Amino acid sequence: MPLSILRIDSSPRGAASLSRRLGDVFLDTLGATTVVRRDVAANPPPAPDGPWVAAEIIPPDQRTPEQKRVLALSDTLVDEIEAADLLLLTMPVYNFSIPSPLKAWFDQVVRMWRTFELGPQGIVGRLTKKHAVVVATYGFGYGPGSPFDGWDHATPLVESCLRFMGTGRIDVVRVEGQLIGPPAARAEAAAAGEARLRALATELR
Numbered sequence: 400m401p402l403s404i405l406r407i408d409s410s411p412r413g414a415a416s417l418s419r420r421l422g423d424v425f426l427d428t429l430g431a432t433t434v435v436r437r438d439v440a441a442n443p444p445p446a447p448d449g450p451w452v453a454a455e456i457i458p459p460d461q462r463t464p465e466q467k468r469v470l471a472l473s474d475t476l477v478d479e480i481e482a483a484d485l486l487l488l489t490m491p492v493y494n495f496s497i498p499s500p501l502k503a504w505f506d507q508v509v510r511m512w513r514t515f516e517l518g519p520q521g522i523v524g525r526l527t528k529k530h531a532v533v534v535a536t537y538g539f540g541y542g543p544g545s546p547f548d549g550w551d552h553a554t555p556l557v558e559s560c561l562r563f564m565g566t567g568r569i570d571v572v573r574v575e576g577q578l579i580g581p582p583a584a585r586a587e588a589a590a591a592g593e594a595r596l597r598a599l600a601t602e603l604r
Contacts (some may be wrong), residue, residue: 402432402484404429404433405435405486406422406437408440409501410491417491425487435483437504440498446503485603487534490534496553508564509560513525531568533569536573538577558571572592
């Protein structure tokens with residue numbers, strides 16, 4: 400059965416982006432799907448401001464028409480998530496974290512009464528039936544033995560946001576060292592990422 404996919408791209412490099420290319424590999428291997436694409440690098444969502452925060456914390460049935468208008472884009476973004484079976488997020492890692500447009504997207508969709516709620520046991524995420532695939536590309540290495548070991552705040556942030564919203568399954572594919580080291584090592588890392596994504600897509604077909 401074809402999956403409905405929401406693809407979020409956040410690299411500003413367009414066709415030169417490795418994270419976008421890897422996202423293409425995943426979708427090409429997966430085959431027939433319904434894909435909604437949102438390029439947050441090309442069209443960044445605005446960061447929540449004071450009126451947004453004031454509107455978001457008010458129960459939906461108590462909001463004024465103006466407060467509903469303020470949240471209209473956020474509601475659209477959440478609607479896209481709710482309509483999807485799988486979220487595909489492709490991102491480069493900049494300055495140890497995620498691109499600011501992707502952070503703004505998360506700020507728009509981590510929503511009380513929409514993607515999480517407060518229950519008797521505390522905060523409960525509502526995306527329990529969703530599957531997320533995160534493709535992250537790095538200029539440097541961040542693993543054990545690297546000068547930057549422990550400095551990666553990108554994938555932990557994304558995983559935390561997704562888990563907070565209750566996402567049922569999260570697969571993260573990391574491709575490191577794309578700005579340093581011998582060309583052969585860079586190509587090997589990219590090929591390993593492609594292989595992992597092809598395997599994931601084959602599993603889901």
